[in-house]
Amino acid sequence: MTTQRNSVPYGAKKAGAMREMAQSERLDFIAEGLTIILTSARGFWNAAEKLTDNPREASVLEGFAEEESAKALILLDLVRCPPSKVDGRIGRIVKNFYSHLARLIYAKAQSWRPVNVEQLQDYVDSERQGHYLEGGMSEYILPNWAIYSRESTLYADIEQHEDGVPQWSDPTLFSSLGIHTRPFALTLIEALDAVGVFSRAGLEAASDIWGTVDFRAKEHSGHVRDLTRQLAKRLEDEELVSESATQEHVRWFHQFWQMPMYNLDFTMIPASLDQLNADREAAYWSEVGYEHHGDY
Template sequence: MDNAKKRPKGPDIGLHQARRLCQLDDAERLAFIAEGLPVILRSAQGFWAAAEKLQAHSREAKVLENYADEEAAKILILVDAVRCPPKLIASRLNKIVGWFYNHLARLIYAEAVSWKPTHLAELREYVDQQRHGHYLEGHAGEYIAPNWAIYQRESLLYADVEAYQDGTLEWSAPRDPPYGHFGSFRPRALLVAEAMEQVGMFTTAGLKAVSEIWGSLEYREKEDHHDGRKLTEQLLTRLHDEGLILDTAKAEHAGTLYNEWQIPMYNLEFSLIPVSLEELEAEQEREFWSMAGDPR
């Protein structure tokens, strides 16, 4: 065992090397990301196309739909790295690229497409609510449940052993999604990613425009969608002027970016927030007395 601990680390060869984007200079990084975005998009589209063919197998179709969603979220994460202001790149890029491999971060990014926060501070609250490792469920918070996004993903995908609050162990069999598989609804994160490609963002010149325009404003607290619409308008104008918008682009693609592209999240956190049993039990007690009426 001691000898094993002293063995040198193996070479950085193979998959899971996105963190090495941090070692590239700005121009190299933009060019490399531009090369990769279509690769990720085709992967997402492939999962979705397969999901649509499995309508009779709702669980398997939903698994593929979720894969499509997470692949599209990887695009949104990388584009947020591009939107990050130059003054923040050195301090934020390594963390942002780490989200590329983090299931929770990808699930939140995909879900966040549908959120309409007032500003970044409110979006931070939404994100933080999704990061809790456990939470209370039930009429009076009587049940302790694991992080819902992760649980939903894992319980759909794997057979596993599940533990309950009272210590009971049970086998968890992968189950069909509760509402079936709605194959006619393309994942919204995928729609945003496809719109980005259509307007010319998946090119080095397109990403350079994204970086220069969105990087001019740091999203810290009160910056909002009104600011974002102005930046999106500037971006679309420049992409048009530079002849980068594809011939297949439609007005709906611009509309998707105006209405569905979430404001930048490079200043937020996406790691799981541990919640202790003591904290959960204290919250349960507060929930109980708020329902029953505190006699004290």
């Protein structure tokens, strides 16, 4: 058997190539890509809106629109990263770009209101648990909801729960439970585009301004407000704001663009069955009262 010593470096999923680019070249490349991503996300959502009689298929397209939008936000965090730190972080950022879990959390995180980066990481941690407890008394062990709901809408599959009995998962039944709304992340990136952030000059401005602060731990929402105001002024001064921009676009730009997450961990946290059982028992006794523990 012949062992292949080196793989062919051609094909898709090559965002890592950006690490070899100079900063100016990388901004050129990202500016081109953001327009493509925005068009792709809009296309998925526009198609989803037409499938009123096909809720499962509409859910799939809505999910695609959300993840495409998240990819734009991840790239913008690469732009906002201090240039001197890019080399050390671009690997993680590229990994997030291709991770379904990271993209889903990125999209959801835009509506959160953390005090600082540390609290934001805590919020992210709660969304990246491999399994978690659910129910009034934490009696059920469930898989990571973001990934489970994505996969359960996309594919028919065989599942197994604590009773040990295999059962079929029907995506047409799962998707019928949801209500279709325009993805939050899509509305946000449309606003960022409208106010000029997606333009090449807008990316330059974002890099110059946001790159002055390294969001690592104690950096907080006050920094976000200040940097957003600075960027808004520069976008206006350089006449980069689109004529189609509305006050609603401006509001989204100021209120919902999350602090940079280039330094956060989005990888799945494996769950221990022993720990889940211990947590479940603790939740049970917390509910019924520890004073009755010896009665059972």
